[in-house]
Amino acid sequence: MIDAFVLKKLVRELSELTGEALRQIHQCGKFCIELIFHRATIRICVEPGLAHVCLTNREDLSGQNPSNFVTLTRARLRNARLKEVGQLDLDRVLYFVFDKVDETGEKHEYKLYVELFGSKSNVVLVEKELVLDDLRAFLGKNASYVHTTDKMNPFEGSELKFEGNEMLSRFIVEKIAGFSKLTAQEVLYRAKIEDRPLSALDDREKVSLKLALVSILDDFEKPTCYVYEIQGRRHVFAYPLKMLGEPTERYDSVSHAVDEAYHWNSRKIQTDKLRQQLLSIVGERLKKQERLLQTLTEDLKRCEKAEEYKRYGELLKYADVQDSAQGVVECFDWETNQKVLVPLVLGKDAKRSAQYYFEQYKKLKEKAQILKVRIEQLQEQNSYLEQTLYNIESAETLEDLEEIKEELAEFGLIQKGAPKERKFEEANFRKFIYNGFTILVGKNNKQNEALVRKASDSDVWLHVQQSPGAHVVIRTDGRTVPKDVLLYAASIAAHFSKARYSSNVPVDYTLVKNVHKPKGSPPGMVLYTNYETVFVNPLDPEPAKKI
Structure with a gap:
C-alpha cells in the first residue's frame, strides 16, 4: 500500500511529535495498534495487504483485547517520551525511539521498529538491540535485532554505475534502495527506454536513466502525494507515476493520503470477502x-x-382368468379392439393383481400431485436464488451486501444476527434523471420489492424478460411516458441485469398496478400482466445523469 519513499515522507510528518509523551497504546485489530499522544494518534497496521503507518484523527475504539505484545509494550512505553522517528536505509522499516525512566529511576531507551514487508510485516520492540517481543511472533525473544542492506541510497548522492549483464529493471530493484518492480518501470518510462540487459545500454541511455532518477527525486521533494488504484487496491506514492496517467486522488498530507487509502482498501477487502462468502452460500444452496x-x-x-x-x-x-399362463393374462382391450398380455404381480392372481395395480395407480397419482407442488416451489426458490446471485455480483457497496445478508438470514440461508430496522428511502435506490423523468433502480431483492410497493399505480415498471435483474420504475406523476424515456429506462433495466453483455435484450414493461407479489413468495418475486415488450441494447447510464 505504501513504499519506502512514502515512508520517508511519513518520517518527516511523524517527527513533529518528537518530545511528546506517549499516553496510551490501543490495540484496534489483530495486527493493528494505535500510539496515542496528546496532539495526535499514530496508527500502525501490519495486516497483510493493509500494512502502513500514519497519523490519524479516527481513533478506533472497537475494544480489541490487547495481545501479550501490546500488554508488554504498554508497560514499557506508556508515558515514555518520543525521542526520534527514523527510517532504516530508505527501506520499508520505520522506527520510533523512546526514552523512559522507570519506577526505580533507571533510564531506558526503547526502539519500536515497524517493518512493512507485505505478508511478513511486523512490529518489534527492542532494547539495547535485543528483541523484547514482536506483534506477529516471528522473532525469538532476546534475539539480536539486525538490519543490513547493500543497496545504494539515491538520496546520498553516490555515483550509480550501470554495469553488468542483468536486466535493467532487476538492477534498479536489487541495487537502488526504495524501488519496487512497479516504480522501476516508472524509471524506464521516464527515461524512454525499454527493459534490456545493462550491457546493451549506450552512454546516452545511461544519462537518460540518471536524469529519470533525478526527476523522481525532484518530484519526491514536492508536497503532493498521489493515490493510484491498481488491481482493485489503492496505493500511495510520493511522486507521480506518469506511466499510469492521472492519479485517482491527490493529497498535500502524506498521512491523510495513507489514512484514506487504508480505509478505502479496508472496506474493499471487507466487501470482497462478504461478496465471496454470500456467493458461496447462495451458489451451494442453488x-x-x-x-x-x-x-x-x-x-x-x-x-x-x-x-x-x-x-x-x-x-x-x-379378464377371463382361464386365459392366464406363465404369469400373464390375455385380455381384450376394448379401446383398441385387440387382445393384449397383462403381467400378473408375482404371487398374486388376476383379481389381487388388479387390486394391486389400482393401489399403485392411486399412490402414484397422489405422489405426482405432491411432486408437482414441490417442483413448483423449488423452481420459484431457484429463481429467487439466481436473482440473489445476480444482486450479490452487482452490489456496489458494503451496505448493499449487508442488506442482502440480512435478507438471506430471513430466508434461512444464514444465521440471523441482531435485527436491524431498515427504511428503504428513495436515496437507497439508484436514481437517474432523463428528459424530466425520474428513473429508480433497485439494488437487491428487498429494494426491488420496496420500489414496487412505494410506486404509484400509474408509474411504469420494467424488468428484463426471463432473466435475473433489477426492478426499474419510471415515475410518471400522471404524465404519459415518451418513447425515448421508455427505451432509455429499458436500456438501464437491461444493463442492471444478467443480460448486460448481450444485445437486443427483451425488456417487459407495464403499469405498476399490474404488478403483484404472490402471497408467501420470496422477496422481490412478482407476477405481472398486461405487459408489452421492447428490445434494447444495455446502456450504462451516463454519470452526469446519475444522482
Missing part, C-alpha cells in the same frame, strides 16, 4: 436445490406409469 429438482423431476416422470397401472387394473378386472 446447486443443492438444482440436484433435488432434477431428482424430483425424474420421480415425477416415473409417476407417469400410473396410467399404465390403471389400465392394467381395468383390463384384469374384466
